[in-house]
Amino acid sequence: MRLPNFLTPRTVVSAHCDLPCGVYDPAQARIEAESIKAIQEKYQANQDPVYRTRALIIKEQRSELVKHHLWVLWTDYFKPPHFEKYPQLHQLFNEATKLAGGAGTKESVDPADGDKLLAKIDEIAKIFWETKQA
Amino acid sequence: MRLPNFLTPRTVVSAHCDLPCGVYDPAQARIEAESIKAIQEKYQANQDPVYRTRALIIKEQRSELVKHHLWVLWTDYFKPPHFEKYPQLHQLFNEATKLAGGAGTKESVDPADGDKLLAKIDEIAKIFWETKQA
Amino acid sequence: MRLPNFLTPRTVVSAHCDLPCGVYDPAQARIEAESIKAIQEKYQANQDPVYRTRALIIKEQRSELVKHHLWVLWTDYFKPPHFEKYPQLHQLFNEATKLAGGAGTKESVDPADGDKLLAKIDEIAKIFWETKQA
Amino acid sequence: MRLPNFLTPRTVVSAHCDLPCGVYDPAQARIEAESIKAIQEKYQANQDPVYRTRALIIKEQRSELVKHHLWVLWTDYFKPPHFEKYPQLHQLFNEATKLAGGAGTKESVDPADGDKLLAKIDEIAKIFWETKQA
Amino acid sequence: MRLPNFLTPRTVVSAHCDLPCGVYDPAQARIEAESIKAIQEKYQANQDPVYRTRALIIKEQRSELVKHHLWVLWTDYFKPPHFEKYPQLHQLFNEATKLAGGAGTKESVDPADGDKLLAKIDEIAKIFWETKQA
Amino acid sequence: MRLPNFLTPRTVVSAHCDLPCGVYDPAQARIEAESIKAIQEKYQANQDPVYRTRALIIKEQRSELVKHHLWVLWTDYFKPPHFEKYPQLHQLFNEATKLAGGAGTKESVDPADGDKLLAKIDEIAKIFWETKQA
Ligand code: NI
Ligand code: NI
Ligand code: NI
Ligand code: NI
Numbered sequence: 191m192r193l194p195n196f197l198t199p200r201t202v203v204s205a206h207c208d209l210p211c212g213v214y215d216p217a218q219a220r221i222e223a224e225s226i227k228a229i230q231e232k233y234q235a236n237q238d239p240v241y242r243t244r245a246l247i248i249k250e251q252r253s254e255l256v257k258h259h260l261w262v263l264w265t266d267y268f269k270p271p272h273f274e275k276y277p278q279l280h281q282l283f284n285e286a287t288k289l290a291g292g293a294g295t296k297e298s299v300d301p302a303d304g305d306k307l308l309a310k311i312d313e314i315a316k317i318f319w320e321t322k323q324a
Numbered sequence: 325m326r327l328p329n330f331l332t333p334r335t336v337v338s339a340h341c342d343l344p345c346g347v348y349d350p351a352q353a354r355i356e357a358e359s360i361k362a363i364q365e366k367y368q369a370n371q372d373p374v375y376r377t378r379a380l381i382i383k384e385q386r387s388e389l390v391k392h393h394l395w396v397l398w399t400d401y402f403k404p405p406h407f408e409k410y411p412q413l414h415q416l417f418n419e420a421t422k423l424a425g426g427a428g429t430k431e432s433v434d435p436a437d438g439d440k441l442l443a444k445i446d447e448i449a450k451i452f453w454e455t456k457q458a
Numbered sequence: 459m460r461l462p463n464f465l466t467p468r469t470v471v472s473a474h475c476d477l478p479c480g481v482y483d484p485a486q487a488r489i490e491a492e493s494i495k496a497i498q499e500k501y502q503a504n505q506d507p508v509y510r511t512r513a514l515i516i517k518e519q520r521s522e523l524v525k526h527h528l529w530v531l532w533t534d535y536f537k538p539p540h541f542e543k544y545p546q547l548h549q550l551f552n553e554a555t556k557l558a559g560g561a562g563t564k565e566s567v568d569p570a571d572g573d574k575l576l577a578k579i580d581e582i583a584k585i586f587w588e589t590k591q592a
Numbered sequence: 593m594r595l596p597n598f599l600t601p602r603t604v605v606s607a608h609c610d611l612p613c614g615v616y617d618p619a620q621a622r623i624e625a626e627s628i629k630a631i632q633e634k635y636q637a638n639q640d641p642v643y644r645t646r647a648l649i650i651k652e653q654r655s656e657l658v659k660h661h662l663w664v665l666w667t668d669y670f671k672p673p674h675f676e677k678y679p680q681l682h683q684l685f686n687e688a689t690k691l692a693g694g695a696g697t698k699e700s701v702d703p704a705d706g707d708k709l710l711a712k713i714d715e716i717a718k719i720f721w722e723t724k725q726a
Numbered sequence: 727m728r729l730p731n732f733l734t735p736r737t738v739v740s741a742h743c744d745l746p747c748g749v750y751d752p753a754q755a756r757i758e759a760e761s762i763k764a765i766q767e768k769y770q771a772n773q774d775p776v777y778r779t780r781a782l783i784i785k786e787q788r789s790e791l792v793k794h795h796l797w798v799l800w801t802d803y804f805k806p807p808h809f810e811k812y813p814q815l816h817q818l819f820n821e822a823t824k825l826a827g828g829a830g831t832k833e834s835v836d837p838a839d840g841d842k843l844l845a846k847i848d849e850i851a852k853i854f855w856e857t858k859q860a
Numbered sequence: 861m862r863l864p865n866f867l868t869p870r871t872v873v874s875a876h877c878d879l880p881c882g883v884y885d886p887a888q889a890r891i892e893a894e895s896i897k898a899i900q901e902k903y904q905a906n907q908d909p910v911y912r913t914r915a916l917i918i919k920e921q922r923s924e925l926v927k928h929h930l931w932v933l934w935t936d937y938f939k940p941p942h943f944e945k946y947p948q949l950h951q952l953f954n955e956a957t958k959l960a961g962g963a964g965t966k967e968s969v970d971p972a973d974g975d976k977l978l979a980k981i982d983e984i985a986k987i988f989w990e991t992k993q994a
């Protein structure tokens with residue numbers, strides 16, 4: 191029901207807990223990454239030192255959440271047959287989590303870096319949904 | 325990009341961090357609630373004591389996450405004008421978070437209680453998306 | 459025994475865990491809110507950039523704790539009959555948690571905002587203790 | 593304002609964050625210890641396996657919180673002159689935190705062990721309030 | 727100084743925080759994995775239901791810590807040139823984190839599975855220390 | 861296996877969870893303290909305000925971890941006979957945790973304070989390993 195109610199709710203959300211419950215969804219990582227990009231934009235538009243410090247505190251946390259949600263997908267959802275079919279998957283996840291790390295959105299206050307992270311998450315999401323259809 | 329790639333990605337995910345970043349999305353609560361229902365179903369289907377104990381440990385955590393994500397929406401996203409327009413909103417959130425608490429999905433191993441929680445979250449999501457369109 | 463030993467310990471502390479254990483106490487939120495106000499005062503009195511950054515980091519955490527403790531009271535302690543008897547209770551909690559959020563003590567370094575939060579918590583505490591006597 | 597409103601609010605709550613904010617209060621440990629004892633009592637009165645597992649999960653967390661709040665007092669509030677004046681203080685804290693650990697309330701489902709922990713916390717609180725008056 | 731004092735302290739510990747601080751050490755994952763194996767052994771030797779439930783609660787947490795410490799090494803320490811030199815590294819980390827997950831030590835109460843996890847961590851540690859010498 | 865592979869792995873790591881699992885290791889505190897010192901050095905070498913704020917955020921967390929790991933050793937590993945044999949042990953732990961607190965490495969950006977903390981941890985580690993041999 192995360193779709194506006196005027197749209198047919200044709201998607202089933204899915205996520206991650208290692209029971210495992212079987213529910214996985216790249217949206218968890220994407221939502222945090224969208225937050226990161228919004229924080230970067232707001233940081234650029236606001237010179238107040240208190241605001242900027244808070245932005246950095248929160249961006250650090252949100253970036254860590256992105257890494258966590260991606261790691262969960264990489265270890266818990268994806269299985270050996272997936273890695274065989276998508277040989278680039280390991281590197282994709284390694285690059286995506288690096289983009290949310292100390293050399294990525296944790297350090298950067300440039301929305302362009304938020305966009306790079308979002309694009310990489312979308313690459314992963316595309317593969318994720320292909321495997322769900324299979 | 326959390327939609328299967330054969331669907332038009334017509335939804336923009338949104339979420340929550342009190343900067344505030346302006347990104348909110350009821351999907352965060354729903355994903356955890358779907359996990360809860362799946363755990364309840366798996367609990368019913370598995371008599372192994374280790375498995376069942378793990379299911380209860382994880383269900384406790386996921387229920388707490390549902391409560392947290394809903395509280396964030398109630399306090400951080402919704403503003404006085406929303407509560408005026410939707411006078412039932414306070415009670416709706418109070419009931420929803422109670423459904424994920426000690427008398428709700430934390431205690432219950434019945435998937436029917438997971439369904440009740442999901443239905444209540446969907447009621448909230450419907451209002452949420454109406455306010456986003458406004 | 460949290461009272462000075464020269465006072466009759468006539469109060470029984472109470473708190474919050476969703477078993478539920480039945481122990482609830484607004485003091486948990488108030489203690490964090492007093493910390494917030496103290497941090498705001500110390501922030502004003504100290505120009506050192508390291509100190510100020512640390513103050514903001516910690517104030518962010520303490521404000522989140524206030525929100526959490528209040529949410530727990532609102533969802534876990536208070537029941538429908540309470541909300542009927544105190545129709546202002548929903549709004550009171552919504553305002554109190556907003557006062558500890560991004561437009562409240564998370565952002566503000568003014569002790570006056572710490573005072574506003576404390577006053578709102580005291581309003582809630584007054585009702586809480588009335589319901590405990592009932 | 594954590595006192596019932598028919599009592600003169602003659603106590604000022606106090607707590608702990610390492611800024612330091614200067615706010616400390618043994619009530620934080622005591623509230624969690626009261627929760628532990630309540631959980632032990634409820635555990636004894638309820639044979640339901642789901643309920644009992646949840647009680648153990650939560651008691652583990654609450655015991656950890658007691659340990660944390662006590663450690664904070666021991667390291668952050670008490671200073672060398674206090675330890676000189678109260679030479680038993682180190683041992684008192686070591687015993688109290690052990691009472692909330694693996695050989696204490698984390699393991700025990702006997703309310704008598706909850707009482708032992710509460711009594712030890714009260715010994716600490718008595719000294720704490722004496723030092724606050726000094 | 728984590729070596730017994732009769733040994734030459736010829737090793738420098740190292741670890742991980744995304745500043746990055748440059749300190750990394752596979753010991754962090756190994757210590758938690760040793761704890762997991764010890765818990766599995768104690769679980770087998772103790773029939774008490776309270777003890778066993780606690781063992782499962784704690785093993786769940788320790789397994790999560792192993793996964794986290796390994797993910798940090800994989801994303802934060804290892805760089806593209808490492809993955810070129812050790813093409814098996816991605817799969818090694820994926821297998822190691824899976825061994826600490828829902829189909830690994832989170833579920834298993836068999837010390838043999840703790841040993842498998844330890845062996846895999848040692849394979850990673852061997853490569854890690856080779857890269858530190860390079 | 862945290863030793864370089866050209867060294868005989870003659871040390872067994874050990875750590876801490878209150879089952880208790882019986883695994884303890886001062887290395888957990890030391891690794892975080894080494895991170896703290898590295899952060900202090902990097903802080904001094906970098907004037908960028910974003911970098912410096914991030915350094916303070918992370919140093920706050922790492923210092924808290926040092927305190928936690930030391931508290932665990934003090935309460936969970938060391939027993940009354942140890943405190944009798946090493947009467948300075950209480951004070952040593954109290955001083956060490958204070959060195960990682962608000963008047964220690966949380967506040968200080970001077971690597972010399974990181975060194976003081978490391979030295980104190982090494983004093984504790986020396987005693988720890990003596991008791992393990994006994
Ligand atoms: Ni799951
Ligand atoms: Ni946000
Ligand atoms: Ni409770
Ligand atoms: Ni404080």
Ligand code: NI
Binds near residue numbers: 741743744747749895
């Ligand atoms: Ni680091």
Ligand code: NI
Binds near residue numbers: 880
């Ligand atoms: Ni342990």
